[in-house]
Amino acid sequence: MPQPLPHDRSARTDAVAGAMPAAEPRDLDAPAADADLAQQLADCRAELAATQRDLELLSHGVSHDLRAPLRAIEGFTALLDQHASPGLDATARDHLARVRAAAARMAALIDGLLALSRAARSPLSMVDVDASLLADWTFAELQDADPTRTAELHVQPGIVVRGDERQLKLLLEQLLGNAWKFSRSRDRIRVSVTAADVGGAVRISVRDHGTGFDPARGARIFEPFQRLHGADEGGGHGLGLAIAQRIAERHGATISVDAVAGEGCTFHVDLPRGSTGIATVADGQGTAP
Amino acid sequence: MSTRPILLVEDNPDDVELTRIAFAEANIANALTVVTDGAAALDYLFARGVHSDRDPDDLPSIVLLDLNLPKVDGREVLQAIRSHERTRSLPVVVMTTSAEPFDVEASYALGANSYIRKPVDFGQFVWAVKQVGLYWLVLNHGREPH
Numbered sequence: 001m002p003q004p005l006p007h008d009r010s011a012r013t014d015a016v017a018g019a020m021p022a023a024e025p026r027d028l029d030a031p032a033a034d035a036d037l038a039q040q041l042a043d044c045r046a047e048l049a050a051t052q053r054d055l056e057l058l059s060h061g062v063s064h065d066l067r068a069p070l071r072a073i074e075g076f077t078a079l080l081d082q083h084a085s086p087g088l089d090a091t092a093r094d095h096l097a098r099v100r101a102a103a104a105r106m107a108a109l110i111d112g113l114l115a116l117s118r119a120a121r122s123p124l125s126m127v128d129v130d131a132s133l134l135a136d137w138t139f140a141e142l143q144d145a146d147p148t149r150t151a152e153l154h155v156q157p158g159i160v161v162r163g164d165e166r167q168l169k170l171l172l173e174q175l176l177g178n179a180w181k182f183s184r185s186r187d188r189i190r191v192s193v194t195a196a197d198v199g200g201a202v203r204i205s206v207r208d209h210g211t212g213f214d215p216a217r218g219a220r221i222f223e224p225f226q227r228l229h230g231a232d233e234g235g236g237h238g239l240g241l242a243i244a245q246r247i248a249e250r251h252g253a254t255i256s257v258d259a260v261a262g263e264g265c266t267f268h269v270d271l272p273r274g275s276t277g278i279a280t281v282a283d284g285q286g287t288a289p
Numbered sequence: 290m291s292t293r294p295i296l297l298v299e300d301n302p303d304d305v306e307l308t309r310i311a312f313a314e315a316n317i318a319n320a321l322t323v324v325t326d327g328a329a330a331l332d333y334l335f336a337r338g339v340h341s342d343r344d345p346d347d348l349p350s351i352v353l354l355d356l357n358l359p360k361v362d363g364r365e366v367l368q369a370i371r372s373h374e375r376t377r378s379l380p381v382v383v384m385t386t387s388a389e390p391f392d393v394e395a396s397y398a399l400g401a402n403s404y405i406r407k408p409v410d411f412g413q414f415v416w417a418v419k420q421v422g423l424y425w426l427v428l429n430h431g432r433e434p435h
Contacts, residue, residue: 071307107410
C-alpha cells in the first residue's frame with residue numbers, strides 16, 4: 001500500500017474546509033446543538049490552519065535543508081570526476097558516475113515532492129486562461145531541454161478555460177512531459193492537444209503516440225510513486241501524474257486516461273466552465289468568448 | 290568592469306567552497322569576501338564590530354545573500370541594506386536553495402535585485418554563477434562608489 005502522503009492529507013483538509021460540519025440530523029429548536037456545531041466548526045478550522053502551517057514548514061525544510069547537502073555531494077563528486085578521473089580505473093569512474101546519477105535522481109524526487117505539495121496548498125487565483133498558449137509554451141520548453149529530439153505538436157488554437165494559470169501550466173507540464181518521456185522509442189514525438197465541449201465542461205485531451213500501457217494496469221496511474229515503466233523506458237519519480245491529478249481536483253475537474261499498449265495514450269481533463277460563463281472553447285463548435 | 294570584492298553571505302562551508310570554485314571556473318577574478326552569518330554581514334557592510342576599522346564607503350561590488358542564516362536572517366540583512374542611504378543601491382543577489390514562491394516574493398518585496406536558486410547539478414551551478422558575474426560585474430553599469 002502506498003504511504004499516506006501530504007497529497008492525501010490535503011485532500012482531507014480540503015474536504016473539511018468545503019463541506020463541514022458533518023450533516024447530522026438537526027433539531028432546529030436546539031440552540032445548544034447550534035453552539036456545539038459552531039464550536040466543532042471553530043475546532044476544525046483551527047486544526048486545518050495548524051495542519052497547513054505544519055505542511056508549509058515541512059515543505060520549506062525539505063526545499064532548503066535536503067537540497068543543500070545534495071548539492072555538496074553532486075558538486076564535489078563532479079570536481080573529483082574532473083580532476084582525479086585520469087588516475088582512476090574504469091570501475092572507480094563508474095562509481096563516481098553512479099553517485100552523481102543518484103544525486104540527480106534525488107534532486108528530481110525532492111523537486112517532485114515540492115511540486116506536489118505546492119499543487120496541493122498554493123492559493124488559486126481563478127482567471128480565464130489560454131490553455132493553447134500554455135501548451136505551446138510548455139512544449140517549447142521541453143524541446144529546449146531536449147533539442148536533439150524531433151517533435152511535432154498540434155494544438156487547437158483558442159482553448160480558453162477558467163483556472164489558476166500557474167497551476168494549469170504545471171498540469172500541462174506533467175501531461176506533455178509524460179507524452180515526451182514515453183515517446184523516447186519513437187523516431188519523432190507526436191503530441192496533440194485538443195478541446196471539446198462535454199456536458200458543460202471543457203474537455204482538454206492530450207494525445208501521444210508513445211509506448212502507452214496496458215489499460216488493465218492503469219487504475220492506479222495517478223497515485224504517487226506508481227510507475228508502469230522502468231527508468232530505461234523513460235520512467236521518472238512517479239509523481240508527475242499525481243501532481244496533475246491534484247491540480248485537476250482543486251479545479252473541480254476530473255482527469256482520466258485512455259491507453260493502448262504500444263500505441264500511446266490520451267489524457268483527458270474536464271475543466272468546468274467559469275461561473276461567469278465566459279470560459280469556453282473558441283473553435284467554432286463552442287461559443288466564442 | 291567592477292574590480293571591487295564580492296561579498297558572499299553563506300553559512301554552509303560546502304556552498305562557500307563550491308561558490309569559490311565556480312567563480313574561478315567562470316574566470317571571475319574579483320576577491321571573494323566571505324561572512325558566515327547575517328550579523329557579520331551587517332558588521333562588514335556598516336563597518337562596525339570586528340569590522341570597525343573598515344572604510345564604510347568601501348562597499349563590495351555585489352552581495353550574494355543566502356536567506357537562511359544564523360543570528361540575523363537574510364531577509365533582515367536585505368531590509369537593513371535597503372534602509373540605509375549608503376547601501377541602498379548596492380546590488381543584492383539572493384542565492385539560495387529554496388524556490389518557494391513565498392521566499393521569492395518576499396525577497397523581491399524587500400528589494401533584492403535578483404533571485405537565483407542554486408542548482409544541484411554542478412555544471413548548472415557554475416553556469417549560474419558565471420551569468421551572475423557577467424551581468425553584475427561586467428554588463429551592468431552600476432553607481433560608482435563615492
